[in-house]
Amino acid sequence: QSALTQPASVSGSPGQSITISCTGTSSDVGGYNYVSWYQHHPGKAPKLMIYEVSNRPSGVSNRFSGSKSGNTASLTISGLQAEDEADYYCSSYTSSTTLGFGGGTKLTVL
Amino acid sequence: QVQLQESGPGLVKPSQTLSLTCTVSGDSISSGFYYWSWIRQHPGKGLEWIGYIYSSGSTYYNPSLKSRVTISVDTSKNQFSLKLSSVTAADTAVYYCAGGDTVTFNYWGQGTLVTVSS
Numbered sequence: 001q002s003a004l005t006q007p008a009s010v011s012g013s014p015g016q017s018i019t020i021s022c023t024g025t026s027s028d029v030g031g032y033n034y035v036s037w038y039q040h041h042p043g044k045a046p047k048l049m050i051y052e053v054s055n056r057p058s059g060v061s062n063r064f065s066g067s068k069s070g071n072t073a074s075l076t077i078s079g080l081q082a083e084d085e086a087d088y089y090c091s092s093y094t095s096s097t098t099l100g101f102g103g104g105t106k107l108t109v110l
Numbered sequence: 111q112v113q114l115q116e117s118g119p120g121l122v123k124p125s126q127t128l129s130l131t132c133t134v135s136g137d138s139i140s141s142g143f144y145y146w147s148w149i150r151q152h153p154g155k156g157l158e159w160i161g162y163i164y165s166s167g168s169t170y171y172n173p174s175l176k177s178r179v180t181i182s183v184d185t186s187k188n189q190f191s192l193k194l195s196s197v198t199a200a201d202t203a204v205y206y207c208a209g210g211d212t213v214t215f216n217y218w219g220q221g222t223l224v225t226v227s228s
Contacts, residue, residue, distance in 0.1 A: 034213040034214070036213065036214050036215070038215070043220070044220060045114075045206075045217075045218040045219055045220045045221070046206070046208075046215070046218045047218070048210075048214065048215060048216055051214045052214070057216065089156065089157055091157070091159075091213070091214075091215075092213075093212075093213045096173070098159070098170060098172065098212070098213075099159040099172075099212075099213055100159070101149075101156050101157035101158065101159065102156060103155070103156035104156045104157070
């Protein structure tokens with residue numbers, strides 16, 4: 001059982017925007033600004049997309065953005081492209097285990 | 111660009127110790143910029159953080175695995191390693207090594223599948 005809750009799947013058409021949620025508690029997502037998002041194409045190395053809730057590493061498209069409200073963090077992908085189809089994972093610092101991950105969300109580009 | 115590559119046996123017998131090594135290229139593991147972590151993914155499941163080590167040798171482990179985990183570093187080989195003792199089928203997973211800070215992983219290996227079976 002993952003520490004953080006993500007929807008199992010989301011989908012969208014090319015050009016649309018989608019949002020993936022990551023719900024925790026006040027002991028993790030809600031209590032700290034240490035939420036990260038990772039993109040994972042199966043068989044490849046996961047890639048950091050967002051760190052500290054809303055910061056993008058150098059080289060990551062500005063189509064990816066992150067935010068947080070209360071105990072829920074969100075990853076928004078705008079202008080959806082076929083190459084965005086992947087699994088997405090959130091993570092957060094947690095006072096209990098230091099770091100927890102979400103169960104992952106499979107993004108399908110229709 | 112930092113690159114990481116996991117290596118080690120793909121099959122481990124129950125009750126034995128799982129041993130994996132991560133070779134780092136593109137930066138010195140002792141540079142002090144990064145913490146070096148192990149993360150695993152059970153088949154069809156989400157990710158689980160196992161622990162990290164700093165170049166000084168200081169470590170921090172997931173409390174749920176702490177009694178069975180040892181992470182060490184070999185700066186001469188630019189490698190860090192994972193040992194997980196007394197494995198069971200529940201330890202079957204893809205194991206990733208990663209580099210970053212204590213809560214963010216900037217660089218990841220591609221992962222290696224370890225199956226626990228007799």
